[in-house]
Amino acid sequence: MQTDYVLVVDASASARVATLPAANACLNGKTFIVKNKAGSANNVTLTAAGSDTIDGSATLVLTAGQVARVVCDGSSLWNAV
DSSP: OTTOSEEEEOOSSSOEEEEOOOGGGSOTTOEEEEEEOTTOSSOEEEEOSTTOEETTBSEEEEOTTOEEEEEEOSSSEEEEO
């Protein structure tokens, strides 16, 4: 996922997990956009690597059609914007 910018996940068959790279391995400002494809019957869980966080939590859950844009601080966290 490190080289991707936009990730559309099809969770129609089962729940899916997308793990972000370690924040300290990314440049400050590195951005990913993740979408749970519209019509998916299950959730997509966006997971931070190791002890990193996404807005203070280890995960961010996306229901069908939801989109998350996360921006890295280059250290230990991802900000959902």
